[in-house]
Amino acid sequence: MTALPQYDLLEAPGRYFDGRSAAPAEVIVKFGDASLILMRMDETPIAHWSLSGLRDLGGGGGSLSLTPDDESDERLTISDADMVAAIRKVCPDLAARPRTARPRWRRALLWGAAALVSVWLIVFHLAPALADRLATLIPPEAEAAMGEGMVDQFARLFASGPPRFCEDAAGDTALARMTARLERKAGAHLPLKVRVLDAPIVNAFALPGGRIILFRGLLRAAESPEAAAGVLAHEIGHVVARDPTRLALRSAGSAGLIGLLLGDFTGATATVALTEALLRSGYQREAEAAADAFATRLLAAEGLPAAPLAGFFLKLREKAGEGGVFNHLSSHPDPAARAAAVGAEDVVGDAPFEPILSDQDWVALRNICR
Amino acid sequence: MHAKIESSLPPNPWSAPRGPADPTPVIYDGSRGRLFGLALGRMALTILTLGVGRFWMTTRLRRHYWASIRIDGSPLEYTGRAMEKLIGFLVAVVVLAVYLSLANLTLTFAGLAWLEGNIVGLQLPLLALLPALFWARYRARRYILARTRWRGVRFGLAPGAWGYAWRAMAWWGAAVASLGLLYPLTQHRLARYTTARSYFGDLRFAQEGGAGPLMRSWLWVWLPAAGLGALAAVYAARGEEPGQEAALAPLVLLFIAMGFVRHQVFSFRHLNSLKTLGGKTRFSVSLGFWRVVGIYISGALVIGLGVAATAALSSLAAAALIGDPAALFAALSEGRAPDLTGLLALALLAAAYLPAVAVWSALGHAFLTHPLLKAACAGVLIHDLDAAERARQRAHDEQAEAGGFADALGADLGGAF
Numbered sequence: 067m068t069a070l071p072q073y074d075l076l077e078a079p080g081r082y083f084d085g086r087s088a089a090p091a092e093v094i095v096k097f098g099d100a101s102l103i104l105m106r107m108d109e110t111p112i113a114h115w116s117l118s119g120l121r122d123l124g125g126g127g128g129s130l131s132l133t134p135d136d137e138s139d140e141r142l143t144i145s146d147a148d149m150v151a152a153i154r155k156v157c158p159d160l161a162a163r164p165r166t167a168r169p170r171w172r173r174a175l176l177w178g179a180a181a182l183v184s185v186w187l188i189v190f191h192l193a194p195a196l197a198d199r200l201a202t203l204i205p206p207e208a209e210a211a212m213g214e215g216m217v218d219q220f221a222r223l224f225a226s227g228p229p230r231f232c233e234d235a236a237g238d239t240a241l242a243r244m245t246a247r248l249e250r251k252a253g254a255h256l257p258l259k260v261r262v263l264d265a266p267i268v269n270a271f272a273l274p275g276g277r278i279i280l281f282r283g284l285l286r287a288a289e290s291p292e293a294a295a296g297v298l299a300h301e302i303g304h305v306v307a308r309d310p311t312r313l314a315l316r317s318a319g320s321a322g323l324i325g326l327l328l329g330d331f332t333g334a335t336a337t338v339a340l341t342e343a344l345l346r347s348g349y350q351r352e353a354e355a356a357a358d359a360f361a362t363r364l365l366a367a368e369g370l371p372a373a374p375l376a377g378f379f380l381k382l383r384e385k386a387g388e389g390g391v392f393n394h395l396s397s398h399p400d401p402a403a404r405a406a407a408v409g410a411e412d413v414v415g416d417a418p419f420e421p422i423l424s425d426q427d428w429v430a431l432r433n434i435c436r
Numbered sequence: 437m438h439a440k441i442e443s444s445l446p447p448n449p450w451s452a453p454r455g456p457a458d459p460t461p462v463i464y465d466g467s468r469g470r471l472f473g474l475a476l477g478r479m480a481l482t483i484l485t486l487g488v489g490r491f492w493m494t495t496r497l498r499r500h501y502w503a504s505i506r507i508d509g510s511p512l513e514y515t516g517r518a519m520e521k522l523i524g525f526l527v528a529v530v531v532l533a534v535y536l537s538l539a540n541l542t543l544t545f546a547g548l549a550w551l552e553g554n555i556v557g558l559q560l561p562l563l564a565l566l567p568a569l570f571w572a573r574y575r576a577r578r579y580i581l582a583r584t585r586w587r588g589v590r591f592g593l594a595p596g597a598w599g600y601a602w603r604a605m606a607w608w609g610a611a612v613a614s615l616g617l618l619y620p621l622t623q624h625r626l627a628r629y630t631t632a633r634s635y636f637g638d639l640r641f642a643q644e645g646g647a648g649p650l651m652r653s654w655l656w657v658w659l660p661a662a663g664l665g666a667l668a669a670v671y672a673a674r675g676e677e678p679g680q681e682a683a684l685a686p687l688v689l690l691f692i693a694m695g696f697v698r699h700q701v702f703s704f705r706h707l708n709s710l711k712t713l714g715g716k717t718r719f720s721v722s723l724g725f726w727r728v729v730g731i732y733i734s735g736a737l738v739i740g741l742g743v744a745a746t747a748a749l750s751s752l753a754a755a756a757l758i759g760d761p762a763a764l765f766a767a768l769s770e771g772r773a774p775d776l777t778g779l780l781a782l783a784l785l786a787a788a789y790l791p792a793v794a795v796w797s798a799l800g801h802a803f804l805t806h807p808l809l810k811a812a813c814a815g816v817l818i819h820d821l822d823a824a825e826r827a828r829q830r831a832h833d834e835q836a837e838a839g840g841f842a843d844a845l846g847a848d849l850g851g852a853f
Contacts, residue, residue: 081509083587088637089825090587124503125511126465133588139829141588143509170519177526184530188537196541204549212548311548318544319537322565326529326536326844328487 073097073156078146080104082112085139095144102132102153104142113140120153122160130154185323189345193319201312206256206275209311213259213275220273221263224281230264230435232282237262237434240427244295247422251367252302260298264435268382270297272304274311282435288378291423291431296361296375296408303360309353316349351399358404362411369419376409459720460821464813466504468802474500476798483790490843491521497801498580505813507586508821516583516838524579524840532568532844539564569845570604571597574630575835576842581634582833592830594633603629615665617658620650620703627707637827639714643707653702657695664688694729701725704812716823722815731811735804742799747792754788757781 080095082104093112094105101114119135129145130153144150154160221229245260252258256276266283273279278301280294288294304310324341362372383401423431478493495518502514543564578593585591607622624647631643664685671677701723708721818824 083510083589085588086829087825088587088589088827123511123513124499125506126467126504127463127506127509129509131511139588141510145509170523174519174523174526177523177530181526181529181533184533188533193537193541200541200545204545208549314548315541315544319541321540322536323533325846326532 073152076149076152078144078149080142080144080146080149083141083143085141093142095142095149097152097156102142115142117157118159120157120160121162124161132160181327185327189320189323194316194349197315197319198312200315201308204308204311209308210256210275212311213273213277216273217261217277217279220271220279224263224265224267232262232264232435234430234434234436236427236430240423240431241434243427244291244298244422244431247368248295248299248302248364252299252306252364254302254306255308256305258302258305262434270301272301272310276305278302278305285432285434287381288374289381290374291421291428292365292370293374293378294431295370295422296365296372296378299361299364300357300375302364303357304353306360307353307356309357313346313349313353317346320345354399354404355407358399358408359411362408366411366413368422369414370422371414371419372408372412373414376405376412379405379408459817459819460508462813462816462818463506464504464810465506466500466806466809468806471497471500471806472798472802475801476794479794479797483794488522491525492518494518495521501805501809502584505809507818510587513585513588514583515585516579520836520838521840521843524836524838525843526840527837528572528840528844532841535568536564565845566608567601567605568841571601572841572845574600575837576839577630578833579835579837579839582835586636588829589637589827590830590832592635592833593630594635596629596633600626600629615662617662619658620654621647623647623703624650624707631711635830636713636824637830639717639824639827642712642715643710644712645706645710649706650699650703653699653706657692657699660688660695661692664692697729697732698725701728705815708816713824714826716820718819720817720819721812723812724815727811728808731804731807735800735807738803739796739799743792743796746795747789750788750791751785754784757784 074097077094077096080093081090082093083090091112092107094107094109096103096105098114100117102117102120103111104113104115105111113134115132115134121133121136123131123133123141125131125143127145128147128150129143130150132142132144132153134140144153218229221231241260241262245258249258254276258276258278260278260280262280262282262285265281266286267281268283268287270278270280270284278298280298280301284297285294288297321342324345361375365372365375379401383405474496475493478489478496482489482493495514495516498514498516502512505512574593574597578595578597581591581593604622604626607618607625611617611619611622624643628643631641634641702725705721705723708719712718
C-alpha cells in the first residue's frame, strides 16, 4: 500500500494523542512512502504510521479518528476534508474489524464443553442425589407441620367453594381399617393421615407429613375395595419415598440452570419453561413408577391382588384417551404401561384372598361424602 | 519555514482557545437508519445461532453507540471483543451452575426443615441469587468501563464487587424494610460507592451532594403511594368495599407512575450533575421530564405498530404455507399427536414470531435507546475539560469473565449496554 503521487504535497493539521495522557498535541500530517508521517509544528517527525495498519475509530462529524494499529494506545484526529478523503482513498482497510492477536475458538469450545458437562452433571446426577439425601434429613415434626399447613391450600385448588373433607362414622371406620392393614408393612417414617376430599375428580395425592388425600370421585370410580387399596398403596409409596419434599428439593437443585445455559435472549423463555417442565415431569415419572412398584409389593405382602389396580388404570385410560407425544409432558406414565407392569406382579391371581374391606365397609367408604 | 506552513494550512479547527467559562458539549450524531439495520441484522443472527450471536451483537452495537458520542472532537471508543464475552459467559455458567444448585438446595432444605415450607421459606433461594446479581452487575460495569477509551486513554472501575454486593443487599434491605421510603438513600449510596471507584486514566470520579433533593423528589411518588396503600388497608380491615371514591384510584396510580418516571429523570440529572472528575472537571445535565415521556410514548407507538405489522405478515406467510389448519386443530383438541405435516406446521407457527422479536429489538434501539441517548447527550455540558486532559493512561484491566456473570444471570445493564 503506497500513497498516491497526487497526495505528495498534501499536508494537514491534526491532533495527536500519545496514549500516555489525554492531552492533545497539534501536529502536521502528510504522506510518506507507505506511511502517514506525523510531525511537530517545527517539522520534527513524531511518528511514521504504516498505511496498512491504520484503523478508523468511527467517530463521525466529518473528521477522522485513527489508531496506527489495533493494539496501540496512540490516536490521531484529522478534520481537514482533503486529507480525510485522501486517507480514505489510500487505505481501504480503514474500517476493518479489530482483530485479536490469536483467535480463541479452541478456548471457547473447551469452556463450552465444560459448561454443558457441568450443567448435565448437576441436573441429572448431583442435584438429584443430594436432594434424595437431604430429604431424609428433614425432621418428621417439621414435615408434619408443613403438611398440616398445606392441606387446606391444596384442597382449595380442587373445590369450587370452600373445600370439604368428608366425615361419616361408618365411612371413617372403613377408611381406618383399610389404612391400618396397608400401614402395617409399609414402614413409613411417620404415621399416615388419610382423608377424603369432597370433589368429583378421579385422583389421589400424597402431601408432606404422611398426609394422603383421596378424592370422592376416585372412590366412586373404583370397582372394588382392592382397586382403592391399590391406589392408597401407591400414595403410601410416595410417603415412604418422601416424594413431596424430595421432588421439591430436586426441582430447586436444578432450577434456573437451563435458563443459565440459554442466557437472556428473547425467545429463550419459552424454551426454558418447556425444558424445565420436561425435567420436572421426568423426576415425577420416575417417582410414579417407583410408587407403582411399591404398591404391588405392599399388596403382595398383604396377600392382596394387584389385578384390580391394573383394571383401574385401564379404566382411567379409556377416560383420558391416548396421550401420544403429550405423554412426555404429563407427570404420570402411560396408564396402559402402568396396568401391564402392575398386573404382571399380581401374586394372587384367581386364588381366594382375604378382602381388604367387608362389603358393608366398602359401601360405607364409597358413601363417606353423603 | 514555520510561517510558511502555517499560511499554507487551512485554519486550525481547534485553535480557538477554550476558557474555563466555556463548557464543552457532548455530541451524539449516530445515524438511526444505520443503527436499525445493524440491530436488525445482528438480532436475526442471534436468533439463528440460538443466542450465541448475542455476544457479537452487543459488541457491535456498543462500538456503534460509543463511536457516535464525541467530546471535543474525539469519539468514545469501545474496545471489548465478542470472543472474550463468549468465553466469560461460559466460565460464568460453570461457576454459577455449581453455586446456584448448591445454594438453592441448601436454602430450600432450610426452608423445608425449619420454616415448615411456608411461603416466606420457599422464597429463600431468591436470596442466594441477589448477592450474585449485585456482584455481577458491578463486574459488568467494570468490564464496560475497562473497555471504554477517550483519546486512547482508558476508563476504569477499581475492584470492589463484593463490597458493592453487601452494601447493595443492606441498602435494598433498608429500602424494602421502610416500605420504599428509603429508596433514594439506596440510590445515592450505591451511586456514590460506584462513582468513587470510577476513573478516567488516573483521574478519579467523585459523587458530591447528599440524598436530600432525591428524597424530596421521591416523596411525590411515595406519599401518594403510601396514602393509597393505607386507604386500601383500612378498607380491608373494616371489610368494606370502597365506594365511589375508588374511581379516583386510576388517576392516583397514573400520578404515581408519572412521578416515578419524573423521579428517575431527576435522579439521573441530579446525580450526574454532582459528579466531578479529578476534583476539577464538572458536568451539568439538563434532561427534561416531558422530553423523556414523549420519547417513551412515541417509541412505544412505533415499536407496537412495527411489531404488530411484522407479526401479522409472518403469521400470514406461515398460514399460507400450512394450508388448512382444521385437521391440525382437531388433532390437538383431541389430545392426539399431530402427524408429521401437522408438527411441521406447528413449528412454522412458532417460528413466525421470531421476525417480530428481531424487529422489536431493532426498533427498540432505533426508537428508544437512540433518541434517549441523543436527548441525554444534548443536555450534557462539561466544565473545565482541560483539567481532564491531565489524565494519564491506566493499565489494561483483563477482566477475564468479561461481564459473563451478568449476562448469564440476565442482569446485564439494559438491552444495549
